[in-house]
Amino acid sequence: MSTVLEQATSRRYPVAIVGAGSIGTAFAVVHALAGRDVRLYDVAAEALDNARSRLDQILADLAHFGLLEEAPAEVAARVQTSSDLAEALAGVAVIHECAPENLEIKQAVTIEIDRLAPPHAAIASASSAIPGSEYARAVAGRSRCLVAHPGNPPYLLRVVEIVPAPFTDASVVRLVESFLEAAGLACVIVRRELRGFVFNRLQGALLREAYCLVRDGVASVEEIDAIVRGGLGLRWSVVGPFETVDLNTRGGIERHASILGPAYAAMGAERGQFDPWTDELIGSVTAQRRAQLPLERWEERVRWRDRELMRLLAARRSFSDSEC
Amino acid sequence: MSTVLEQATSRRYPVAIVGAGSIGTAFAVVHALAGRDVRLYDVAAEALDNARSRLDQILADLAHFGLLEEAPAEVAARVQTSSDLAEALAGVAVIHECAPENLEIKQAVTIEIDRLAPPHAAIASASSAIPGSEYARAVAGRSRCLVAHPGNPPYLLRVVEIVPAPFTDASVVRLVESFLEAAGLACVIVRRELRGFVFNRLQGALLREAYCLVRDGVASVEEIDAIVRGGLGLRWSVVGPFETVDLNTRGGIERHASILGPAYAAMGAERGQFDPWTDELIGSVTAQRRAQLPLERWEERVRWRDRELMRLLAARRSFSDSEC
Numbered sequence: 001m002s003t004v005l006e007q008a009t010s011r012r013y014p015v016a017i018v019g020a021g022s023i024g025t026a027f028a029v030v031h032a033l034a035g036r037d038v039r040l041y042d043v044a045a046e047a048l049d050n051a052r053s054r055l056d057q058i059l060a061d062l063a064h065f066g067l068l069e070e071a072p073a074e075v076a077a078r079v080q081t082s083s084d085l086a087e088a089l090a091g092v093a094v095i096h097e098c099a100p101e102n103l104e105i106k107q108a109v110t111i112e113i114d115r116l117a118p119p120h121a122a123i124a125s126a127s128s129a130i131p132g133s134e135y136a137r138a139v140a141g142r143s144r145c146l147v148a149h150p151g152n153p154p155y156l157l158r159v160v161e162i163v164p165a166p167f168t169d170a171s172v173v174r175l176v177e178s179f180l181e182a183a184g185l186a187c188v189i190v191r192r193e194l195r196g197f198v199f200n201r202l203q204g205a206l207l208r209e210a211y212c213l214v215r216d217g218v219a220s221v222e223e224i225d226a227i228v229r230g231g232l233g234l235r236w237s238v239v240g241p242f243e244t245v246d247l248n249t250r251g252g253i254e255r256h257a258s259i260l261g262p263a264y265a266a267m268g269a270e271r272g273q274f275d276p277w278t279d280e281l282i283g284s285v286t287a288q289r290r291a292q293l294p295l296e297r298w299e300e301r302v303r304w305r306d307r308e309l310m311r312l313l314a315a316r317r318s319f320s321d322s323e324c
Numbered sequence: 325m326s327t328v329l330e331q332a333t334s335r336r337y338p339v340a341i342v343g344a345g346s347i348g349t350a351f352a353v354v355h356a357l358a359g360r361d362v363r364l365y366d367v368a369a370e371a372l373d374n375a376r377s378r379l380d381q382i383l384a385d386l387a388h389f390g391l392l393e394e395a396p397a398e399v400a401a402r403v404q405t406s407s408d409l410a411e412a413l414a415g416v417a418v419i420h421e422c423a424p425e426n427l428e429i430k431q432a433v434t435i436e437i438d439r440l441a442p443p444h445a446a447i448a449s450a451s452s453a454i455p456g457s458e459y460a461r462a463v464a465g466r467s468r469c470l471v472a473h474p475g476n477p478p479y480l481l482r483v484v485e486i487v488p489a490p491f492t493d494a495s496v497v498r499l500v501e502s503f504l505e506a507a508g509l510a511c512v513i514v515r516r517e518l519r520g521f522v523f524n525r526l527q528g529a530l531l532r533e534a535y536c537l538v539r540d541g542v543a544s545v546e547e548i549d550a551i552v553r554g555g556l557g558l559r560w561s562v563v564g565p566f567e568t569v570d571l572n573t574r575g576g577i578e579r580h581a582s583i584l585g586p587a588y589a590a591m592g593a594e595r596g597q598f599d600p601w602t603d604e605l606i607g608s609v610t611a612q613r614r615a616q617l618p619l620e621r622w623e624e625r626v627r628w629r630d631r632e633l634m635r636l637l638a639a640r641r642s643f644s645d646s647e648c
Contacts, residue, residue: 022574022626057627065634066642101583129587151555152572156633159554186554188547196591198543198551203565204588205533206526208599210565214612215605219522221612223512225564227522230483230510231475233560240549240557241527241534248476250346259425263453264528267520272596275532281539288538288545302346303381309480310389315639318390 011035015179016088018113019098020044020051020081023126026153027096029058032078033068033155034183040081041088048081055079058155089117094179096148097125106135114141122172122179124148124162129196132165143169148176149197154185163190163197202241212271238308246289247302254286335359339503340412342366342437343422344375344405347450350477351420353382356402357392357479358507364405365412372405379403382479413441418503420472421449430459438465446496446503448472448486453520456489467493472500473521478509487514487521526565536595562632570613571626578610 015031017024020042028038028051042048059072068075082088089095095117099109106127113123123145127135136145146164151157160180164173177187190197196204210224219227235244242253249256261277268275293301339355341348344366352362352375366372383396392399406412413419419441423433430451437447447469451459460469470488475481484504488497501511514521520528534548543551559568566577573580585601592599617625 058630061627061631061634065631065638067634067638101587129584129591151559153630153633156630156637157555157558159551161551186550188543188551190543192540192542194540194542195594196587198537198548199555200584200587201533201537201542201591202530202548202552203556203568204591205529205595207565207569208588208592208597209525209529211601211605211609212599213522213525214609215599216516216518218516218518218525219512219514221566221609222564222616224522224526225566226510227483227485227512228526228560228564229562231481231523232527233557233562233564234481235475236552236557237561238553238557240546240552241531242545242549244527245531260453260524263520263524264532267453267525267528268532270519271529272598273532274596275536275539277535281535285535285538285545292546303385306382306477306480307385307389309477310385310391312636312640313480314389314391315642316636318639 011037011182013093014039014091016041016092016095016117017098018042018085018088018095018109019100019126020047021098021100022054023150023152023154024096024098025051025054025058026155027098027126027150028055028079029075029153029155030150030183030185032075033062036078036183038079039088039092040079041083041085042081043083045083048083052079052081058153062155085112086116089113089121091118092121093118094122094124094176097123099125101128101130103130103135106130107138110136110139110145114139114145120144122146122176124176126150129200131163131193131195131197132168133193136165136167142167144172146172146176147197148180149199150185151199158185159188160185161188161190161197161199163193165193209271234309234312235305238312239305242285242289243292246293247298247305250298252286252293252295252298253289254282257282257285335361337417338363338415340365340416340419340441341422342409342412342419342433343424343450344368344371345422345424346378347474347476347478348420348422349375349378349382350479351422351450351474352379352403353399353477353479354474354507354509356399357386360402360507362403363412363416364403365407365409366405367407369407372407376403376405382477386479409436410440413437413445415442416445417442418446418448418500421447423449425452425454427454427459430454431462434460434463434469438463438469444468446470446500448500450474453524455487455517455519455521456492457517460489460491466491468496470496470500471521472504473523474509475523482509483512484509485512485514485521485523487517489517533595558633558636559629562636563629566609566613567616567629570617571622571629574622576610576617576619576622577613578606581606581609 014037016039018041028040031038062068099105125147127147136142146168150160245256246253338361340363342365352364355362386392449471451471460466470492474484569580570577
């Protein structure tokens with residue numbers, strides 16, 4: 001197994017990307033930036049042409065903002081497009097399956113990849129919501145299948161959730177994790193498979209509420225976007241949702257749950273949700289937060305949050321001043 | 325009415341803030357930064373002392389990051405603390421009520437403010453979730469009561485939602501809006517009163533899902549925070565939730581709803597939610613997005629989003645390099 005792990009992290013081995021839409025192209029950027037050769041496959045020649053121009057544009061923009069260590073052309077040269085799947089898959093250790101978000105298509109594409117790929121290569125799907133248990137159930141080599149779902153675009157949102165199915169081999173999880181971390185992506189390994197995983201579970205919950213607010217005439221699409229951009233999103237980019245409320249209430253998240261929990265439960269009940277924050281659940285969340293931040297350092301951390309936000313605002317201001 | 329509007333925007337008139345906890349102190353910073361005199365009231369002398377040191381610390385930090393136009397002491401000098409409510413309220417046009425998030429306390433405090441405040445002054449509550457219809461129902465001057473709920477902290481998250489109750493006078497809404505915009509805060513006027521308003525409806529939806537994921541052993545508190553910080557939150561700080569999915573799918577939000585809508589509905593159903601994205605609702609959301617962004621400019625806007633994220637990452641990098 002160590003040879004495969006070596007292949008996964010060594011830059012000598014290319015990666016194959018199946019599907020040259022926006023996510024496939026974005027993964028090509030990620031790996032080419034990290035110095036790895038990329039085989040970008042699509043059945044449609046037009047998709048490959050579009051991917052090539054998009055890739056060049058992204059690299060030019062990254063260079064413009066000083067985010068590229070090499071010349072754009074050097075990075076682009078690592079990406080080889082192909083409309084021959086067997087050729088694209090030859091000798092790779094990891095394959096990103098970036099087919100459209102459709103169960104039948106993902107099933108068919110995964111079976112085909114499994115048939116042609118080297119025996120020890122991992123098959124990582126960029127599925128947004130469909131779990132491996134659904135699209136890979138009938139695949140002969142299903143033990144090497146899992147989901148590696150990135151934020152879009154992954155060359156800028158550098159966090160990926162890895163979601164093994166119950167039938168995924170543990171060594172495949174480690175392989176894909178090492179491989180993606182070598183490309184500079186932080187990995188979260190989701191511990192229990194479910195539809196939508198973590199990323200789109202959270203996004204979906206907020207989005208469903210946002211649709212309700214528009215439906216009920218509470219706020220417009222643009223007003224909701226404005227509140228998230230300047231408020232929730234800005235803060236969540238510095239501290240995640242649990243740390244946010246942990247820092248919003250003196251006494252931490254346990255006290256937040258006791259003051260605002262009933263209101264949040266009532267809002268949920270109005271949407272049909274009944275998932276009570278039991279004492280046990282609050283206890284578990286509190287214990288995890290306190291392991292990250294003892295209460296005696298709470299004020300210091302609130303100040304840290306403020307200073308991180310200030311750093312961000314000052315940086316934005318200075319950057320827009322210089323009109324870069 | 326125009327005199328009151330003048331009072332609201334002219335810097336000659338002080339603002340009163342009732343309650344010197346973290347939100348009250350933060351509002352004091354907002355208005356003092358904007359050149360307005362502030363009367364910060366609390367019943368507890370200790371709260372006022374703490375507010376004063378916290379205020380000094382915030383101003384020192386803002387100065388450190390180059391976000392202050394004046395000397396910290398000049399700004400701080402505009403804030404006068406008081407434990408005499410009548411004195412604090414004399415001659416003000418707008419009052420921020422920043423009492424604890426508790427119905428009985430908010431009711432009692434609002435009645436007291438209403439009794440002592442100048443007749444035309446607006447009473448804006450920083451309530452996080454309790455609507456005016458609940459806490460101000462029994463207040464004699466309820467027509468001058470509304471909610472002005474900020475992001476925390478409002479000197480950094482510069483968006484406020486204004487939530488009138490059905491009994492709030494329209495001129496009071498305009499007054500508070502002008503007043504807050506004069507202080508550099510962007511205002512969203514919520515069109516229909518509801519518990520949690522927009523900000524905490526959205527936050528609550530995501531938070532409830534996050535608690536479910538921890539409860540079910542899908543991910544840890546820190547893993548969820550990491551996915552939001554580096555993924556959803558970072559992107560939402562540039563484009564809100566509707567624009568995010570509008571840009572995530574070629575063809576825009578209408579196509580997003582057709583591809584991922586069923587999966588989001590299924591995730592919602594697992595939490596008891598049944599709020600279908602009807603054709604009519606999708607049509608309304610789509611029309612609002614298309615008014616902001618015609619589809620023929622979609623690719624250009626995707627590139628703009630990427631460049632904004634790059635600008636942000638480059639700015640963060642250069643700022644952390646200079647160790648400011």
